[in-house]
Amino acid sequence: MKRGDVWLLAVLAVAVVSFKLPDWLSPQDSRGELRAEIYVDRELYRTVEPKGEPREIEIRTARGVNVLRVSEKGVQMIEADCPDKLCIAMGRIDAAGESIVCLPHRVWVKMVGAPPGGDVPDAIVF
Amino acid sequence: MQSYSDSFGLKRLAVVSVFASVAAVLGIVEAMIPFAVAIPGAKLGLGNIMVLACLYFFRTRDAVTLILLKTMLTSFVFGSFSAFLFSLAGAVCSLAVMGPMLRLGRSWFSLPGISIAGGVAHNAGQLAVAALVLGTTNIFYYFPVLIVSGLATGWLVGLAARRLVDALERSDVLQFMRVSSPVGTAGQAGKGG
Structure with a gap:
């Protein structure tokens, strides 16, 4: 540990906190039902709701094809014909604010809305 | 004297390669480790x-050569041009941070410290390119x-x-760095050539 290292760690700590701060101060927009918005090349491609029978949705883009599995448990990328398959590695997302990104195909799946189940109170007043 | 320094440059180029x-x-080895899971x-x-190591022994521009070569080689193995651009963006950001940190002098930053800063800069660069491509800064979450x-x-x-x-x-x-370096001893070759 040298003096610069200490400064570096301090800067990184500040960075982590400042990137997390907006989340803590104003939680995710939780209006409406929980849904996954699928964006392709910056434009809303489709919105799906994580409920009902498990199903698979093909996302056809100019750059390639992704397959998104939608179920009550959330959404998950299960196929992609890109080389890195990072979007598949991102696993299943089920809470508002989470994202799956497939950069080679410019696909962005984002969960928005209320928490799943609807049994979470809007607010707790003492 | 000219040929002397040319042979030095040649040796340096060989080592950088x-x-x-x-x-x-x-x-490539790293890609086989399922770490990203x-x-x-x-x-x-x-x-x-x-x-x-390259930054330590040679000039910053030699490290630039290294990351260009490295990114090209791995992109040939793994595929796409966009992947090449993403890797390059990360590597350039990383180098832009690590180069000056090493040149500040040995007393300022340890190699692990410089490496951490470089890694974080690499991520920042890739996220910035991703944000540009996707048209959203949201992914910085x-x-x-x-x-x-x-x-x-x-x-x-x-x-x-x-x-x-x-x-x-x-x-x-x-050894050639110490014997024939026109810019001084190994490790101080920061502003040479």
Whole structure:
């Protein structure tokens, strides 16, 4: 540990906190039902709701094809014909604010809305 | 004197090329480790060992040569042009941070410290390109996770680089740096040529 290292760690700590701060101060927009918005090349491609029978949705883009599995448990990328398959590695997302990104195909799946189940109170007043 | 320094430059180019190919192999080895499964987007950054060693012994522009070669080689192996651009953006950001940190002098930053900063800068660069491509800064929500994982991986990579640099300084592989360097002894060759 040298003096610069200490400064570096301090800067990184500040960075982590400042990137997390907006989340803590104003939680995710939780209006409406929980849904996954699928964006392709910056434009809303489709919105799906994580409920009902498990199903698979093909996302056809100019750059390639992704397959998104939608179920009550959330959404998950299960196929992609890109080389890195990072979007598949991102696993299943089920809470508002989470994202799956497939950069080679410019696909962005984002969960928005209320928490799943609807049994979470809007607010707790003492 | 001219040919003397030319042969020095040639030797340096050869060593930088070897460093680049080792970095490329490390990148391929790394791709075989299913590390991204735990934290998508996070990487061990083994190739950074070679970049750090290169920055340590040679000039910043030699490290630029190294990352260009390394990124090209691994992109040929793994595929797409966009992947090449993403890697390059990360590598350039990383180098832009690590170069000046090393040149500040040995008393300021340890190699693990420089490695951590480089790793985080690499992530920042890739997220910035991703934000441009996707048209949203939202994906920076992921940055804190990458910073924390970068602390761990960067530290390990820095320790490995430390060992490599020590070993290279003991060995006679880089002897020519000490004997015939026109810019001074090994490790101070920052502003040479």
